[in-house]
Amino acid sequence: MLLKATVLGAAFYVFYYLGWYLKYQVQVDTSPGGAVDWRRAQQEVVQVFRDSWRHYEHDAWGQDVYKPLSQRGENMGPKPLGWMIVDSLDTMMLMGLEDELKVSRAWIKNELSYDFDYDVNVFETTIRMIGGFLSAYYLSGDELYLDKAVDLGDRIVGGFDSPSGIPYASVNLKTRRGKQSHADGGASSTAEVATLQLEFKYLAKLTGEALYWEKAENVIKRLDDNNVQDGLVPIFVRPDSGRYQGNYIRLGSRGDTYYEYLIKQYLQTNKTEDIYKTMYDESLSGIKKHLLGHSEPNKLTFIGELENGVGGPLSSKMDHLVCFVGGMLALGATEGKSIDEARRSARWSPKLEQDFTLAKEMTHTCWKMYEDVEPSGLSPEIVVFNTDKSSTSDFYIKPMDKHNLQRPETIESLFVLYRITKDPIYREWGYKMFKSFEKYTKTPNGAYTSLKDVTSTPPKQMDNMESFWLSETLKYFYLLFEDDDSVLPLDQVVFSTEAHPMPVFDKGRFKTGWSRAHHEKSNAQEAHPKAQQAQAQEAHPKAQENAGAHQDKPKVLENAPAAEKPAKPAIEQLKEIKDELESEVKQQAQHDSDIAKKLKSGENVNKILDELIE
Ligand code: DMJ
Numbered sequence: 151m152l153l154k155a156t157v158l159g160a161a162f163y164v165f166y167y168l169g170w171y172l173k174y175q176v177q178v179d180t181s182p183g184g185a186v187d188w189r190r191a192q193q194e195v196v197q198v199f200r201d202s203w204r205h206y207e208h209d210a211w212g213q214d215v216y217k218p219l220s221q222r223g224e225n226m227g228p229k230p231l232g233w234m235i236v237d238s239l240d241t242m243m244l245m246g247l248e249d250e251l252k253v254s255r256a257w258i259k260n261e262l263s264y265d266f267d268y269d270v271n272v273f274e275t276t277i278r279m280i281g282g283f284l285s286a287y288y289l290s291g292d293e294l295y296l297d298k299a300v301d302l303g304d305r306i307v308g309g310f311d312s313p314s315g316i317p318y319a320s321v322n323l324k325t326r327r328g329k330q331s332h333a334d335g336g337a338s339s340t341a342e343v344a345t346l347q348l349e350f351k352y353l354a355k356l357t358g359e360a361l362y363w364e365k366a367e368n369v370i371k372r373l374d375d376n377n378v379q380d381g382l383v384p385i386f387v388r389p390d391s392g393r394y395q396g397n398y399i400r401l402g403s404r405g406d407t408y409y410e411y412l413i414k415q416y417l418q419t420n421k422t423e424d425i426y427k428t429m430y431d432e433s434l435s436g437i438k439k440h441l442l443g444h445s446e447p448n449k450l451t452f453i454g455e456l457e458n459g460v461g462g463p464l465s466s467k468m469d470h471l472v473c474f475v476g477g478m479l480a481l482g483a484t485e486g487k488s489i490d491e492a493r494r495s496a497r498w499s500p501k502l503e504q505d506f507t508l509a510k511e512m513t514h515t516c517w518k519m520y521e522d523v524e525p526s527g528l529s530p531e532i533v534v535f536n537t538d539k540s541s542t543s544d545f546y547i548k549p550m551d552k553h554n555l556q557r558p559e560t561i562e563s564l565f566v567l568y569r570i571t572k573d574p575i576y577r578e579w580g581y582k583m584f585k586s587f588e589k590y591t592k593t594p595n596g597a598y599t600s601l602k603d604v605t606s607t608p609p610k611q612m613d614n615m616e617s618f619w620l621s622e623t624l625k626y627f628y629l630l631f632e633d634d635d636s637v638l639p640l641d642q643v644v645f646s647t648e649a650h651p652m653p654v655f656d657k658g659r660f661k662t663g664w665s666r667a668h669h670e671k672s673n674a675q676e677a678h679p680k681a682q683q684a685q686a687q688e689a690h691p692k693a694q695e696n697a698g699a700h701q702d703k704p705k706v707l708e709n710a711p712a713a714e715k716p717a718k719p720a721i722e723q724l725k726e727i728k729d730e731l732e733s734e735v736k737q738q739a740q741h742d743s744d745i746a747k748k749l750k751s752g753e754n755v756n757k758i759l760d761e762l763i764e
Contacts, residue, residue: 191581192631196245198588198598199624202615203242203250205597206234212257218597219613227268232258237278237617239286239295240650241625244637259294264302267324272309272317273342277648278617280306280349285650287356296356303353303362310365314372314392317343330389337386337395343369345407345647347415352652354660363660370415371664373408374429379460380436381429383408397459401441402469402532407647409433410474413482418644419657421485425666430482434505440464442508445535445544450518451511452535466535470554473529474647476513476563479505480570486641489571513567516560517579518544520586526609527586528554528601547605553612554601556591558622558649565630569640580630587623622649 210216210223214233217223226233235254242251283299286292308326309317318328319338330336347366354363372392373383385404386395401409412430416423443454443466453472454464483505484492492498519529522544532551536544561580568576590609591598598619602612626649629638643651 186577186581188577188631188633191584192628194588195584195624195627195631196247199241199245199620199628200247200250201592201596202598202620202624203238203247205593205595206615207250207253209597210234212261216615217613218593218599218615219611221595221597227266227270229266229268230262231264231270231275232262232279232282234617234620236262236282236286236298237621237648239282240289241620241628243286243289244625245628255292255294258298262298264305264323267322269320269322269329270306271319271342272306272321272328273319273339273345275302276306276346276349277646277650278621280353281646281648281650281652282621284349284352284356285646285652288652299353300357303350307350307362307365310369312389314389315365315368316372316387316389316392317346317369318389328389334386335395336390337388339404340373340383340385340387340394341404341407343387343389344373345411347411348418348644348646348652351415351418351660352655355655355657358659360660364663367663370412370426370429371667375667377668380439381432381434382436382440382456382460383433384459397462398455398457399441399459400455400469401437401453401472401475402455402467403471406469406471406474409437410478410647413478414644414646417481417485418652418654420654422657423662425662425664428666434479434482436460438508443535443537446537446539446541448518448544450515450535450544451508452515453512454535466537467532468535469532470516470519470529470557471559473512473516473519473559474562476509476516476560477566479509479512480563480566481640483509484570486639487570492570509563509567513560513563513576516563517583520560520583521579523547523604525607526554526590526601526604527582528590528604528609529557529560530554530604531557552603552605554591554604554609555614555616556587556598556600556619556623557616558618558626561623561626561630562645562649565626566640568630569635577630580627584627618648625649 205218205221206216206223209218209221212230212232212235213223214226214231215224216234225231235257239251239254242254280299280302283295283302287295287299305323305326306321309321309328311328312318312330316338319331319342320329321327322329331338347370350362350366354360354366373387375392376383376394378384378394382399383405384394384397384399386398387393388395399405409430412426412433416426416430421427437453440456440460441453441464443452443464444450445452445466452466452468453475454466454468456462457465483502487495489506492502516529519533520527523529530547530552531554533545533547536546561583564576564580564583567573568580587598590604591601591611593599593611597615599615600612600619602610638645638651642654644654645651
């Protein structure tokens with residue numbers, strides 16, 4: 151008996167240990183051909199979303215701010231804006247969380263109104279709320295979300311009514327009047343005013359309302375009128391004059407998404423608006439020329455800051471926010487195709503290969519900002535790269551910059567790079583990052599929160615969960631572990647800066663309504679006068695309701711969104727216009743000759759005139 155018990159006990163121990171070992175392997179063996187089951191990794195992400203959501207629902211339902219440690223919430227103004235709920239809708243659709251969606255929709259329908267006296271930030275409200283509604287509408291086709299986007303869009307667009315058309319920092323939801331920033335001498339952030347265009351142009355496309363389109367593109371025109379050196383823009387701009395304020399240049403806060411939305415505007419309208427591509431390319435060569443640095447001892451490529459403008463010294467400080475750059479560069483080089491396909495295409499060039507290499511280098515640097523940080527394996531908000539030859543580590547962290555807000559930029563780049571290259575390394579890095587978030591940002595009661603200090607043991611937590619944890623970070627983790635490339639394909643969908651997917655579309659009746667003042671050659675004169683006339687006639691949303699605004703019907707995710715019809719080649723468009731004009735001329739000639747015949751035959755002149763008037 152004793153012998154049997156000993157043998158059984160030993161066997162049990164061996165099996166138990168083996169089971170634990172295998173489980174451990176699943177968690178850490180991310181090597182190529184290793185044991186990670188990506189489907190399961192994806193379900194782990196869903197579980198983290200669910201837990202985050204469940205606690206928010208329980209502690210702070212409907213409120214804009216969530217404090218997971220003190221288990222309470224609050225609103226930013228007198229009434230809720232839907233910050234958490236609206237920003238999360240498309241992630242829930244993607245993950246198939248029907249129950250959560252149902253409750254959220256009901257709350258939006260019954261509780262959410264924007265008709266109250268409160269100043270909101272134009273940029274944040276656009277990217278999180280309007281963007282959230284628009285992508286929810288795109289994925290579900292549910293009109294409630296479009297109606298909400300239109301209602302809020304009509305309020306926010308008042309913020310563009312400055313002397314220059316550059317939006318003020320804030321706008322009052324009730325009066326729809328813009329308010330300049332209380333700080334920064336009343337200037338707006340460059341990134342903020344130049345990161346509204348995807349949302350307002352898609353809103354224009356869906357409603358036919360030209361005002362959204364014109365206001366949004368005018369901002370880029372006014373910025374471009376400043377004719378900056380090498381496409382690098384200062385981070386503040388004055389809504390009164392449209393002039394830049396100061397000469398601080400960076401791709402971190404207040405500068406970042408200006409560059410992101412240049413290339414994404416080009417992609418959104420199916421590569422028909424070259425003006426944005428030209429501007430993006432200019433900026434990119436400016437970045438390469440003036441902002442790149444390399445750390446010691448490992449020569450990590452970083453993008454630094456020019457506190458005194460072009461020509462001044464390069465600071466080696468880099469915000470985590472800059473980490474979107476890897477994804478942006480990869481998207482710009484390949485236009486969302488796989489790298490193999492892009493390389494085979496006629497447009498591929500040594501310059502694009504160089505852009506792509508930079509994309510990989512920057513993504514690697516951003517991964518190191520996680521991997522090299524002990525004990526958490528999570529990046530701080532800001533690092534300073536060491537460039538001194540004697541350095542023993544690539545970067546250091548200042549005491550005030552040790553926090554981690556569960557930001558998405560690095561995982562966003564990993565997702566884009568993985569989709570484009572299929573190199574498993576990006577998933578492996580991503581999975582390790584995910585496990586670190588899971589381990590260190592989980593609160594004692596199972597919610598998720600941000601960190602105060604990624605370097606302390608254990609990492610100190612902070613009492614706040616941002617909505618972008620749900621709308622961006624977890625969405626990009628989920629997509630990184632998705633095997634099916636037809637889920638939100640990168641050449642058919644553009645992700646907003648808040649990770650809200652919107653379709654690539656033909657701009658149809660809309661046109662690029664501006665050209666670059668300081669460039670001899672006009673980039674944008676493409677619209678036939680007839681097209682302009684048509685656009686003017688269709689300015690009101692209601693006029694559009696039945697006018698094919700949904701020609702590319704939004705699809706639910708199981709049937710991954712289809713591409714819009716590709717734009718017709720210019721030569722075909724010109725032919726169509728020519729045919730149309732010829733037929734108009736013929737009709738007119740026929741008409742004239744009919745009248746001449748009638749007059750000759752002595753028909754009553756007044757009758758003929760009546761007919762003509764009619
Ligand atoms: C988000 O709101 C957006 O990604 C924005 O572009 C930058 N800041 C946060 C995430 O870090």
